[in-house]
Amino acid sequence: MRIVFAGTPEFAVPALQAIYEAYGGGLVAVVTQPDKPQGRKGVLTPPPVKEEAVRLGVPVLQFARIRDNISALAALHADLMVTCAYGQILTQDVLDLFPMGVWNIHASLLPAYRGAAPIARAIIGGERETGVTIMKTELGLDTGDMLLAASTPIYDSDDCGTLEERLSRIGAELIVEALEKIERGGAVLQKQGEGFTCKKVARTEVDFSRTAREVSCLIRGLSPSPFAFARAGGLTLNFWFAEEVECDADVPAGTVVAASAKEGLVVKCGEGAVSITELQPAGGRRMTARDFCNGRKLERGARFDQPVL
């Protein structure tokens, strides 16, 4: 079986490795997004999947638009393609190139959280469980028939980074299992029910008038990027992690009810409060609440600005 793997970010790397391990030379090419300028310096940086493919010695193809490169793909004479956070919409022309189909690894329990940023969205949505689904790719966005799925709990100790890492490993195991079924010909597909599509996430200012859980989920869902942030005392803070805590203080939401090395940084919410355990001031490095409070940039009683909605 000749396989093409299409993926781009870190999330897709374990799947690439797993397929390589299982099929070796059967993995005939890796398609990934072009190198892009990164950071302040604008340094041209290859996507993680490219780096791994190069390391494995698998040929890499980088198309500005995959739909404009049908002949290059056809020349691979592949039987099947696996996609995993590739980052480009496939056209029917592309799908038709693979007799054994195009299969997608999606980081949610479909039909929930179709589309972009399913991991972050699941956390922000307060879900207690999510997972990975292997589905047949069709033209609709993540609407294809499902082959396999596996779930995992979302813990209060999870942020988007930890959950993504766990899901990527689950996805890697699942795709190998799926490929075995497909190869054997015993693949039984299941139609998706009524679901919903989520949008990609953006840097978001925290509205502390929401409940402590909503605030905590927002912060964790947007960490380690693009972050939930808030402003107070002329500072802009990116929040890396927060947990819900009890709070009976009768103060307005957004008020700092504790800011000390021993108590941490606690902010009153519409209901309850959150303890910001890790954060990053603009211009500074990521630090613990303890370190931040030692610098005394915020005192108890300070107030976070209300986001302009």
Next chain:
RNA sequence: CGCGGGGUAGAGCAGCCAGGUAGCUCGUCGGGCUCAUAACCCGGAGGUCGCAAGUCCGAAUCUUGCCCCCGCAA
């Protein structure tokens, strides 16, 4: 030339504008209090102030060059 913040004990910061004894919170070490403690009290150690040159009687502080870190935006 995209905009901006920063580099001062192990950590996080103040001091710089108006040059003149190195400060704060925490950690750490030692002692004390206590049934006990991450609590409290007392005491100590620990810093070429990013690097280099310049101005000056004197530079963390002013001038110039360089290195490094980071936020926003792309």
